[in-house]
Amino acid sequence: MLRRQVNPAGQIQQLLALTDATPYAGVADLVRRFLANATQDPQNIEFALRLLRLVPTTVDRALQFDNSLLQSLASELLGNLDTNGQKHIMPTYGQEWSHSTQYVPLTDTQGFSLTVIEIQREEGSTPHLDQYVWLVHEVVHFVFASLPQDMILGQVNEKLTEVLRELTYAAFPLRGTTSATGALSNEVRQRWTARKDQLDWSHELAVDAICLWVLGPAYVDALANAYDRKLNQEALYNIEQSHPPVELRLFALLEAAYELGWGSECADLDRIYHSFLTVTLEPALGNRYAALRRLDLIATVRAAAWRHCDRADLPRLTHDRLDVVRALMKKPEALSGITLVLAGWLKAKAAEAAHDVAGFDAWVENLLMLPEYEP
Numbered sequence: 001m002l003r004r005q006v007n008p009a010g011q012i013q014q015l016l017a018l019t020d021a022t023p024y025a026g027v028a029d030l031v032r033r034f035l036a037n038a039t040q041d042p043q044n045i046e047f048a049l050r051l052l053r054l055v056p057t058t059v060d061r062a063l064q065f066d067n068s069l070l071q072s073l074a075s076e077l078l079g080n081l082d083t084n085g086q087k088h089i090m091p092t093y094g095q096e097w098s099h100s101t102q103y104v105p106l107t108d109t110q111g112f113s114l115t116v117i118e119i120q121r122e123e124g125s126t127p128h129l130d131q132y133v134w135l136v137h138e139v140v141h142f143v144f145a146s147l148p149q150d151m152i153l154g155q156v157n158e159k160l161t162e163v164l165r166e167l168t169y170a171a172f173p174l175r176g177t178t179s180a181t182g183a184l185s186n187e188v189r190q191r192w193t194a195r196k197d198q199l200d201w202s203h204e205l206a207v208d209a210i211c212l213w214v215l216g217p218a219y220v221d222a223l224a225n226a227y228d229r230k231l232n233q234e235a236l237y238n239i240e241q242s243h244p245p246v247e248l249r250l251f252a253l254l255e256a257a258y259e260l261g262w263g264s265e266c267a268d269l270d271r272i273y274h275s276f277l278t279v280t281l282e283p284a285l286g287n288r289y290a291a292l293r294r295l296d297l298i299a300t301v302r303a304a305a306w307r308h309c310d311r312a313d314l315p316r317l318t319h320d321r322l323d324v325v326r327a328l329m330k331k332p333e334a335l336s337g338i339t340l341v342l343a344g345w346l347k348a349k350a351a352e353a354a355h356d357v358a359g360f361d362a363w364v365e366n367l368l369m370l371p372e373y374e375p
């Protein structure tokens with residue numbers, strides 16, 4: 001068979017036409033404006049192609065459902081906060097839950113930012129509503145990416161400056177070991193400094209705390225499910241840039257959950273966490289780990305997250321609110337945004353207890369049939 005070679009400009013035209021037929025026609029328009037203002041540099045063409053390839057083009061009920069949920073979550077989680085500027089959010093489908101934000105310039109001074117939330121499943125398949133707690137997590141990252149004033153950046157970095165100053169003074173008398181101490185305080189700086197791209201431990205812990213604020217026990221359960229079984233010693237204390245080590249993450253989450261009054265909902269997570277503590281680290285890793293596990297920074301991040309929730313006026317989940325969600329579940333058309341995610345969690349939990357997976361799937365299929373998700 002003869003395969004026709006499509007040039008990049010041709011590919012762009014094809015993808016723009018496909019995008020026009022999706023709920024993201026607005027993104028196609030913006031890409032057109034970008035290309036009209038950009039030079040013919042292959043890099044610009046490549047950038048436009050990369051953006052357009054992310055747009056989901058299977059326009060079915062599942063996409064309408066995801067899109068509607070994503071837009072409501074974005075607006076609920078922004079709350080009262082002002083983003084000043086053009087912010088777009090859209091889903092893409094892939095191997096994991098993740099987020100990325102691209103700034104697309106239109107003129108020298110004007111542009112738009114596009115946050116793409118990767119949903120962990122195949123495009124066109126039925127939404128795993130029992131996993132959508134993670135959608136909330138990714139949308140909170142979108143909120144931080146959209147804010148002109150990110151409170152985590154301000155408050156955590158201020159505290160970090162103080163911590164690093166103390167570390168310097170602490171090292172002063174230890175002449176022989178200053179280089180080792182210096183390396184450790186550099187690493188504290190590197191891992192904890194809140195960055196605009198959010199590839200730091202502080203943002204990750206703040207996102208967890210905010211998810212806990214709005215989702216309570218649904219979020220505790222999500223972490224317990226994510227970390228039950230599959231953990232070994234290496235994974236538990238693994239030090240990397242984009243996420244805090246699992247031990248630290250769970251410790252911070254448990255503290256936050258107790259503070260918000262969800263302690264009695266933490267039995268599973270508590271058990272999982274304590275089962276890890278029998279692990280003994282080899283001394284070099286143990287010392288490095290102890291230096292990075294800053295209780296003062298964990299507390300600062302948590303306080304900053306609560307202030308963020310207050311400022312945005314985010315709805316804090318309580319037992320009473322959860323009862324309201326239970327009552328709403330009888331009227332699926334009344335469910336949207338955070339309430340819909342919580343309903344999905346409640347339904348999945350009930351189905352699991354009753355060994356009725358088919359019942360859960362039927363419930364999701366029914367939701368998808370609501371007129372508002374008509375493609």
Ligand SMILES: [Zn+2]
Pocket residue numbers: 137141204207
């Ligand atoms: Zn995250």
